[in-house]
Amino acid sequence: MGRTTESVVATRHDRKSPAPPSGDAAVSTLPTREVFASLGTGPGGLTAAEAAARLARDGPNDLPATARGGMGRRLLAQFTDLFAVLLLAASALTFLAYALDQPHDPATLQLALAILGVVLLNAGIGFAQEYSAERTAQSLQAMVPHVCRVLRDAQPREVPARELVRGDVVVLEAGDAVPADCRLVEAEETAVDNAALTGESDAVGRVPGPVPSGALLEARNCVFMGTDLVAGTARAVVFATGTATEFGRIFRLTAAAPRQRTPLQCQVAAMARRVAGLALVAGAVLFAVRVPSGQPFVSTFVFALGVMVALVPEGMPATLSVSLAIGVRRMARRHALVKQLLAVEALGSTSVVCTDKTGTLTQAEMTVVELWADGVPHPVTGVGYAPAGDVTDSPPVRELLRAAALCSNARLLPPTAGEGWRVLGDTTEGALLVAAAKGGVDTAAEEARTPRVAEHPFDSVRKLMSTVHRDEDGTYVVYVKGAPLELLARCDSVARGGGREPLTGASRADVAATADAMAGRGLRVLAVARRTVASARPALAEAESGLTLLGLAGMHDPPRPEVRDAVVACRRAGIRIVMVTGDHPLTAEAVARRVGIVRGPDPTVVTGTRLDSMTEEGLDELLTRSTELLLCRVSPEHKMRVVTALQRRGEVVAVTGDGANDAPALKHADIGVAMGASGTDVAREAAVMVLLDDSFASISAAVALGRSVYRNIRKFLIYLFSHNIAELVPILVASFVGFPLVPITAVQILAIDLGSDVLPALALGAEPVEADVMDSPPRPRRERLFSTAVMGRILFLGGIQALGVCAVFFWHIQASGIPYADFTPSTPAYREAITMVQAGIVVSQFFNALAVRTDRQSVFRAGLLSNPWLLAAGGFGIALMGAISYAPPLQAVFGTAALSVGDWAVLVAFGALLLAAEEARKWMTRRRRHAGERARAR
Known part of the structure; x- marks a missing residue:
């Protein structure tokens, strides 16, 4: 699948249910065959009797309701x-x-x-x-699936999600919500959307094998409660349920955060x-x-x-x-829906806005805006997932778009009642499908004419994905897409004038400079290439070598058009804007420049890892001296710490967000502002204000x-x-x-x-x-x-x-x-x-x-x-x-x-x-x- 995104560094979570002897994080480092033994289960799952015993011992897989006073109280x-x-x-x-x-x-x-x-x-x-019920716990429950498929007594069964226990083997398919924290033991083209936990908008590939020890959320062989499987199929073993999950950790942070x-x-x-x-x-x-x-x-x-x-x-x-x-x-x-009356006045004294990026400043819809093929750029018009726009329809561009569309696992879904165009799967691949449609490529027809016969999934080490297709004349063609430098190193020619030219040192440098220039404009750049092979299942080394570079695709998550004016209004009013996001620093800075949050040449960019090493005094100094501040790859704890530090300095802090990972900071802030259309129920219930149109401009008006x-x-x-x-x-x-x-x-x-x-x-x-x-x-x-x-x-x-x-x-x-x-x-x-x-x-x-x-x-x-x-x-x-x-x-x-x-x-x-x-x-x-x-x- 498409390009991966680094996960947010998160602290280890507390546990209320028993942990394996070596700790949950150790589960990710074990070979597949040892995972079953460490969790006291097997490939056929638990027996019904053992599952019942563990349920009685560990408790149900749910989040307890927050204690709330009754009407009388x-x-x-x-x-x-x-x-x-x-x-x-x-x-x-x-x-x-x-x-x-x-x-x-x-x-x-x-x-x-x-x-x-x-x-x-x-x-x-x-x-x-003033009567406004606190339903954060109920909203968190709503994000957990009510029924899941498991193996019990080696037989597939559907059981209520709350009856899931450690050691259960769960069967997952694309579109399923993950019911608990699980270690993958089988995975086929699997990708998950971790936005509810990390705030990142991209789907992330998952593999079943062991990974090096590290932060649990970064383990590519684990899936977590509250996230969604967007591609592929998988089998996974449950290692944490209820409040012991990463989702439960956020629940506890939200419940503990004082209003x-x-x-x-x-x-x-x-x-x-x-x-x-x-x-x-x-x-x-x-x-x-x-x-x-x-x-x-x-x-x-x-x-x-x-x-x-x-x-x-x-x-x-x-x-x-x-x-x-x-x-x-x-x-x-x-x-702007305000749920607490006194929050109306607090908005007027807001001095700092800590804003999320994806879905708040941007439209959360990756869009291809520029193609490079045959040595020249080709602009692409239109925004979002609707295939409305134009692209220069020359043969080199058409072949580039055709190859990119075939080398994708996402699906572009047409509008339905209440929903517009949307993507099922990786948003980066979805953007390529939209660009292909703008360029006149009928993806469904091309897939029927050139069926896929094999695939080498995306891997974060080689940063490439390749698919093998049988052409109409019976030959086999490999299409590859991935990071420009990695792909360029595997190419020996470049498509030019309807044919191929050898890649020389000068032409290789030109392509690299073009990719760097596109990245410098804040674009995410993918390279696309092809080659012919002799068999339907070529080895990886053969499939991804001797390639012909077809071109580059530059895309970005476009800012909301009204955001720049809203940022200008906030600046005029003396309101400081700090971006707090789980995304990559370069991506965050590019978006911040587009919307006007960053105007100077050297903004201060701080990651969650650096925040972990800072003392309170160091954080206070950072917040005092940095006029243009971007906080990237941050966890819920980081967000709360930053909000507390700002409040300690006498600031009135508004925090925007849309994911469950934003809920603790939304509740702890003076003004929590959630997105009404795209936000999660957790974020909406933790916040005191909900933007019904998801527009940052509504904050300025409020x-x-x-x-x-x-x-x-x-x-x-x-x-x-x-x-x-x-x-x-x-x-x-x-x-x-x-x-x-x-x-x-x-x-x-x-x-x-x-x-x-x-x-x-x-x-x-x-x-x-x-x-x-x-x-x-x-x-x-x-x-x-x-x-x-x-x-x-x-x-x-x-x-x-x-x-x-x-x-x-x-x-x-x-x-x-x-x-x-x-x-x-x-x-x-x-x-x-x-x-x-x-x-x-x-x-x-x-x-x-x-x-x-x-x-x-x-x-x-x-x-x-x-x-x-x-x-x-x-x-x-x-x-x-x-x-x-x-x-x-x-x-x-x-x-x-x-x-x-x-x-x-x-x-x-x-x-x-x-x-x-x-x-x-x-x-x-x-x-x-x-x-x-x-x-x-x-």
Whole structure:
């Protein structure tokens, strides 16, 4: 078969099932006859009784399901959030206060129920949005065949794959999935696709004889669970099952890899701790201040509770979840499926992308792009396995393509429902078949006219493959293909002008230089030759000597056309791209140059073997100094080590991949990005984001959306927390001036937080992506969500609102002429005053929502009507406030009163003043920025 590909170096795997005395790796070094003895079996397989005994002893050949919490446990987890715990405690204490107070105060019961309702609402939203089952183990199971063919009692049988045991003799054919780790004892033209384990796209030849000791995955006489036989037939003896297999090793790595907390998770958790601590301290201090003054214990407690509730942003968890869900839907429209809400924001802070090559940057379809025959190059058009394209159809090219197609074991399969053109077998040979079809060669007709009578399979030592065919006139023709230098050494002539010319030293050098030039352009080069022999089964030395060189074929796995622009966008955004692949360094560098990951003359290329010899300090230094870095021939452990090292440096790391070998790194990364169309189930389930179109360009689009989501989160946090100041300050002022009642009750605060503020906050979270979102570098991993600038805006806007609501409250209180001590909750002036406070916050928040839409740009320049959902949400909040003010049932619940037209006019003027003040601040910010730019220009 075609050209081999070196396997990835892998570390030895742990074992849970018994190993042969000399170790699994030793099985690959044994002669075939000794393999049976070492595994306690024979050519006819195990007896049924022995197989049953081993199954009972070693356990089934499957991967255990990952322990997962049930629905109930996942729902209960929603109540462990710090805000939820704080509010649950507040609700419990309020119920206790209601029970101890005589007579019972219905308002206290209403407050307790309202706080409990907030917790239940947030938990329900969080559960509905965040429920995402971990099915990695189930996906790994799906890749293992359910039934396999074995020899038991020397008779062929079909048994469930989970009942396979060490020592079973397995019968395999092309198209079969390998059910366990096995040592080959018979093999006929056998090749396997190890992509699920190694990430390599090429089929790899397999032989039954012993091989030198070395890494197990490199043993050419072994096949592994989760891989596929793509050519030939084989018999193999099982030496490892279940979690003791190489596939099981990846399963254990994936299960053990912790899910990383996103930057937003860390920041929200830190913010929750600070806010909760501040709320508890403020409530406790005011409680301690008021109790000695003679205030009733229960009413003082309710007062302190109001302070605490004012500081806790009850609507923030629900707002954050739903806003992130909006980002998820937007990304889905860009073919990026995000399975965890907080991953949306983490995308926006991505600073490094560790990308796989095959299937991620490339199309995973080898394509012949250039032929060399008769001394001149012949371009080939078209991409992929579809035989659509052209090739210069001269006789030398046609004979070259005919010979290459006949000397192949692959098959080109036409499109079927749901699938396009595809190759069964080696992708390199498939590319030659496609080129032959483009050149007008009917491979099926040629095979019928010139049937194959013998074959010398590909061997990695001689790097050649040859087939013998009987021509129509009864002569026998050998066609050979393989590595150019090896084949050229066996040629004594070259096809020229319809005949043959002797290969001289100069012409030999010309051919070698042509092959080197093609390889230098990143092409994989194969040479094709022929000769006539006297018999149907010539010896290898005769078949592969005295050849006539027909030409060269250069091919590559073409990059996806949209990848280069996506790489440019990532570079502009300050995102570093590191290629991490199991492929050969030269192939990786060629692809990296085509897509723009490598632009300089000397990129840093590091193999897995070199990584093994590096200390942590050496790896850190490598990652720091190497701007263009390619990591090649790496194992799953290498990928995880690199990701951990990058995270240790403070990077936010996204990892792309499509194979089972990528799963541990995908899970360990901050953002695991799997391919949806070509990726394995394991990769898709380990990742938090799946690219439905397998396009690297979707990553760039997702990062832009993630950055936009983060900006929008900051907008609605400013919006939400600024009015908390307006809720808290009047309570503090009333306490220090000796007013016996609260200017705003806890039930009113809950109505603002959940009734009037949530929808505008959601509308802010749905602000469109700004044009400059990819023109700045990623924010640092440790950057605080509540930066100095954000806190300044919160204090500025919240301070204006606090001054306004304090003014309208004490204006109503003082205008009533009633002494402070005579006020009760039923006093009309008090009810009007607290209604003014609540309405003042709601109206000012409407203007505040307009103000926070932009950081520096004027909202009038951005367009007041450009976000109609925000206007509608603000209008709903004001309408709800109107209902609370005028509807008698709601007046009874909230203790409010009807406001006059003049009251509303005052509140609107107050809100407009807030917007004007914020516009003035933005104008001053822009002016200072422009002054700084002019100063730097000088």
